[in-house]
Amino acid sequence: MDKKLERILPRVQKPARYIGGELNSVVKDKEKIGLRYAFCFPDSYEIGMSHLGIKILYAIANSREDTWCERVFAPWPDMEEQMRQNGILLYGLESGDPIRDFDMIGFTLQYELCYTNVLNMLDLAGLPVFAKDRTALSPIVMGGGPCVCNPEPIAPFFDLFSLGDGEEVNNELMDLYLEHKKRGSDKQAFLADAAKIPGVYVPSLYNVSYHADGTVGAVTPAGGAPETVTKRVVRDLDKVAYPESFVVPFIDVVHDRVTHEIFRGCIRGCRFCQACFLNRPIREKSPETINEQCKVLCRNTGYDEISLCSLSSSDYSRIEELLNLLLDWTPQEKINVALPSLRVDNFSDELLQKLKKVRRSGLTFAPEAGTQRLRDVINKNVTEEEMLKTANIAFSGGYCAVKLYFMLGLPTETDEDVEGIGLLAKKVVDAFYTNPDRPAGRGVQVSISASSFVPKPFTPFQWEPQATAEELQEKQQHLKETLPSRKISVSFHDIETSCLEGVFARGDRRLADVIYRAWKQGCTFDSWGDFFKYDVWMRCFADAGLDPAFYANRRRAFSEVLPWDHLNYGVSRRYLEREAQKAMRAETTPNCKQGCAGCGANKLNGGHCDV
Amino acid sequence: MYDLRLWLSKKGSLKYVSHLDMFRLMQRAVRRAGIPLWYTEGFNPHPYISFLLALSLGIEGEGEPVDLRIVGEMTPEEVRERLNAVLPRGLSVVAAAPPQDKPAAIAFGRYDVYLDPAQISGAELQDVLAGGGLTCQKSGKSGHKKIMKTVDVSAQLREWQIEEKDGSLLLHVVLPAGSTVNLNPLQLLEAVSEKRGAPVYACSAVRTALLKADGKEFR
Numbered sequence: 159m160d161k162k163l164e165r166i167l168p169r170v171q172k173p174a175r176y177i178g179g180e181l182n183s184v185v186k187d188k189e190k191i192g193l194r195y196a197f198c199f200p201d202s203y204e205i206g207m208s209h210l211g212i213k214i215l216y217a218i219a220n221s222r223e224d225t226w227c228e229r230v231f232a233p234w235p236d237m238e239e240q241m242r243q244n245g246i247l248l249y250g251l252e253s254g255d256p257i258r259d260f261d262m263i264g265f266t267l268q269y270e271l272c273y274t275n276v277l278n279m280l281d282l283a284g285l286p287v288f289a290k291d292r293t294a295l296s297p298i299v300m301g302g303g304p305c306v307c308n309p310e311p312i313a314p315f316f317d318l319f320s321l322g323d324g325e326e327v328n329n330e331l332m333d334l335y336l337e338h339k340k341r342g343s344d345k346q347a348f349l350a351d352a353a354k355i356p357g358v359y360v361p362s363l364y365n366v367s368y369h370a371d372g373t374v375g376a377v378t379p380a381g382g383a384p385e386t387v388t389k390r391v392v393r394d395l396d397k398v399a400y401p402e403s404f405v406v407p408f409i410d411v412v413h414d415r416v417t418h419e420i421f422r423g424c425i426r427g428c429r430f431c432q433a434c435f436l437n438r439p440i441r442e443k444s445p446e447t448i449n450e451q452c453k454v455l456c457r458n459t460g461y462d463e464i465s466l467c468s469l470s471s472s473d474y475s476r477i478e479e480l481l482n483l484l485l486d487w488t489p490q491e492k493i494n495v496a497l498p499s500l501r502v503d504n505f506s507d508e509l510l511q512k513l514k515k516v517r518r519s520g521l522t523f524a525p526e527a528g529t530q531r532l533r534d535v536i537n538k539n540v541t542e543e544e545m546l547k548t549a550n551i552a553f554s555g556g557y558c559a560v561k562l563y564f565m566l567g568l569p570t571e572t573d574e575d576v577e578g579i580g581l582l583a584k585k586v587v588d589a590f591y592t593n594p595d596r597p598a599g600r601g602v603q604v605s606i607s608a609s610s611f612v613p614k615p616f617t618p619f620q621w622e623p624q625a626t627a628e629e630l631q632e633k634q635q636h637l638k639e640t641l642p643s644r645k646i647s648v649s650f651h652d653i654e655t656s657c658l659e660g661v662f663a664r665g666d667r668r669l670a671d672v673i674y675r676a677w678k679q680g681c682t683f684d685s686w687g688d689f690f691k692y693d694v695w696m697r698c699f700a701d702a703g704l705d706p707a708f709y710a711n712r713r714r715a716f717s718e719v720l721p722w723d724h725l726n727y728g729v730s731r732r733y734l735e736r737e738a739q740k741a742m743r744a745e746t747t748p749n750c751k752q753g754c755a756g757c758g759a760n761k762l763n764g765g766h767c768d769v
Numbered sequence: 770m771y772d773l774r775l776w777l778s779k780k781g782s783l784k785y786v787s788h789l790d791m792f793r794l795m796q797r798a799v800r801r802a803g804i805p806l807w808y809t810e811g812f813n814p815h816p817y818i819s820f821l822l823a824l825s826l827g828i829e830g831e832g833e834p835v836d837l838r839i840v841g842e843m844t845p846e847e848v849r850e851r852l853n854a855v856l857p858r859g860l861s862v863v864a865a866a867p868p869q870d871k872p873a874a875i876a877f878g879r880y881d882v883y884l885d886p887a888q889i890s891g892a893e894l895q896d897v898l899a900g901g902g903l904t905c906q907k908s909g910k911s912g913h914k915k916i917m918k919t920v921d922v923s924a925q926l927r928e929w930q931i932e933e934k935d936g937s938l939l940l941h942v943v944l945p946a947g948s949t950v951n952l953n954p955l956q957l958l959e960a961v962s963e964k965r966g967a968p969v970y971a972c973s974a975v976r977t978a979l980l981k982a983d984g985k986e987f988r
């Protein structure tokens with residue numbers, strides 16, 4: 159280990175975050191490597207190491223003989239301070255070498271509030287933060303992940319973005335890069351070619367013009383770049399590469415277990431849910447493949463827990479088959495199977511019995527809205543009746559604590575809808591006490607978690623104004639004041655972070671200036687309450703001459719050019735407009751199993767959805 | 770079923786892996802190695818693995834004892850080999866044998882501490898150590914509150930030796946270790962730094978053995 163590093167590690171919290179060498183981490187002989195790739199997660203080690211996508215892309219890149227992919231996380235502020243004081247550049251965990259000298263640096267962008275961390279990591283690496291100031295071919299700085307569906311606010315910092323599933327396109331980009339490296343090309347030549355790969359968006363090749371009112375006039379491609387960039391879709395999840403091992407961290411991380419994605423997309427189409435629309439069309443992995451992959455992963459990691467993580471895991475069409483396969487071998491090996499996001503309306507008695515064999519986790523429901531009317535607006539097709547039925551089954555089965563997830567600030571929300579949250583929770587409390595089979599001698603605990611709704615691109619609510627901080631404050635207050643029972647507790651998400659998230663989610667390129675200023679003034683780790691500096695951010699908006707309300711709290715017309723309109727995620731604009739109109743009429747749309755609603759995403763998969 | 774004591778060598782950057790994390794690491798290593806361990810009863814059964822003594826963050830170990838309870842017939846030698854095949858770099862089982870001493874018999878740790886002669890000379894170190902009056906601050910608990918306690922280091926310091934060769938400075942020292950009194954060499958260096966008014970850092974510190982009250986090696 160580097161001498162300077164050796165000196166500072168005893169002085170920082172959790173030094174094991176910075177040492178690499180974990181089981182299954184990949185070390186190669188750098189003399190035999192043509193391409194060095196730094197996979198960066200712009201948040202703490204503990205968060206980044208919990209992320210499945212990074213494990214998949216790490217395995218794929220390292221399965222290439224010509225490539226060595228390393229992991230990089232955002233150093234915690236105490237470590238950052240030591241690194242800056244001692245002149246240590248940001249390094250890859252596997253080799254300890256500065257990533258400045260790598261060929262490619264890929265960031266995964268999971269949430270908007272990580273943007274300042276991206277800038278900070280580039281700076282810690284000793285690189286200019288703006289793409290235009292990095293003139294050499296290497297390193298190419300790229301981004302992927304959900305935020306890339308509207309990467310405009312961070313476009314000036316990146317050379318390219320990869321839209322959609324990364325498994326295949328990453329390989330194509332690496333091949334292309336190696337070719338250009340051999341040829342001795344410059345960055346412009348590489349980027350011009352990269353823009354021809356489907357799913358690759360090179361923002362510097364698109365010129366954005368604005369109307370006098372600040373809305374986007376047009377986005378014009380140059381240099382042969384396509385008019386619209388369509389996201390990549392992996393067609394067959396059974397055939398696509400999946401890791402045989404995960405890097406097993408030394409320290410405790412958020413999700414420290416075998417996680418497995420059993421399908422992509424979601425059949426439900428809740429109108430606020432960006433994850434649903436971004437990941438369509440619906441593709442399932444077969445139970446046999448999942449089971450085999452889980453076995454191999456458990457063997458190679460020593461983990462004693464498997465968690466099936468998909469958007470709505472119980473919608474997986476062969477869930478019973480899968481659970482039977484898994485429950486066939488896991489109990490003997492003392493491995494626990496966890497299903498994190500079970501939905502109300504198909505949580506059958508039978509499934510519950512099966513799950514009784516495994517360790518119990520909490521009972522959670524996500525009705526999201528307090529009244530049936532508002533649930534219809536957001537297309538959350540959960541009725542009170544179904545929910546209470548499920549709760550009753552669970553109470554009879556020994557559950558005493560229920561967690562309910564809601565959102566405040568949804569489109570068309572009234573005071574009555576807010577009060578409805580408390581009333582619904584009260585009905586759950588009452589259901590417990592009127593259930594003759596409830597656990598004897600115990601009380602019920604219903605906890606409400608209320609987050610703030612943030613309108614996101616590629617959802618039917620992408621044109622909606624976000625509730626202002628003041629409005630959200632009032633709604634929270636109203637909810638607290640109208641809670642009908644002491645058995646109900648409520649917790650809220652921080653309003654100010656949601657407001658900032660809302661600005662960047664639907665922002666345009668001009669916001670890069672605000673992000674740059676905020677970072678310069680010391681903003682990093684904005685998603686961590688302790689570090690979030692709302693007043694600094696607001697000052698930076700003012701200094702840049704931009705109004706956050708323009709981005710967050712304004713109703714957009716269907717006729718407006720949205721900053722992300724040149725990106726195509728499969729779900730058509732026509733469908734989104736239709737859904738937006740239905741929402742205003744509180745009309746629901748059946749889920750994909752009941753009938754295809756024609757969202758358009760299946761076109762990316764030869765007209766097919768696994769439903 | 771039988772009890773087996775492993776002796777682990779923990780070297781290099783593994784010294785930054787904490788005691789708690791080591792426990793989880795062993796739990797997984799044992800699973801990967803396919804070693805049949807005895808599990809505790811109860812709703813959330815876990816395998817019986819016991820690290821006898823914590824090793825402070827930043828210190829390497831040459832023989833750290835860990836007790837396992839094996840069900841079935843797997844020999845100590847096979848356990849050792851299987852584990853060594855799956856442990857991360859920097860960690861290995863150097864020996865495996867049924868325990869001879871009770872965990873409570875551990876009284877001292879023997880350490881090798883490598884120092885930078887540019888920071889302190891052997892002669893000065895000898896003077897400071899022999900001079901008495903060394904103290905350091907240790908965090909402790911009073912009820913539920915965290916407090917800082919001053920520890921009399923000189924009182925704990927009985928045996929040491931200073932070796933100088935090829936421009937390096939090596940301190941061999943025996944310090945109390947066990948369930949009641951504990952002092953690690955990094956704390957000793959803090960006390961030395963405090964006394965002389967200039968910092969002395971360890972280039973590396975290694976626990977080479979554990980001793981019983983009578984000075985014999987703990988086995």
Ligand code: SF4
Pocket residue numbers: 424425426427428431433434469470
């Ligand atoms: S069920 Fe609704 S909220 Fe959940 S992932 Fe699907 S669309 Fe999103």
Ligand code: SF4
Pocket residue numbers: 425438439440750753754755756757758759760761766767769
């Ligand atoms: S194409 Fe049809 S079935 Fe497929 S995701 Fe869209 S609405 Fe659902």
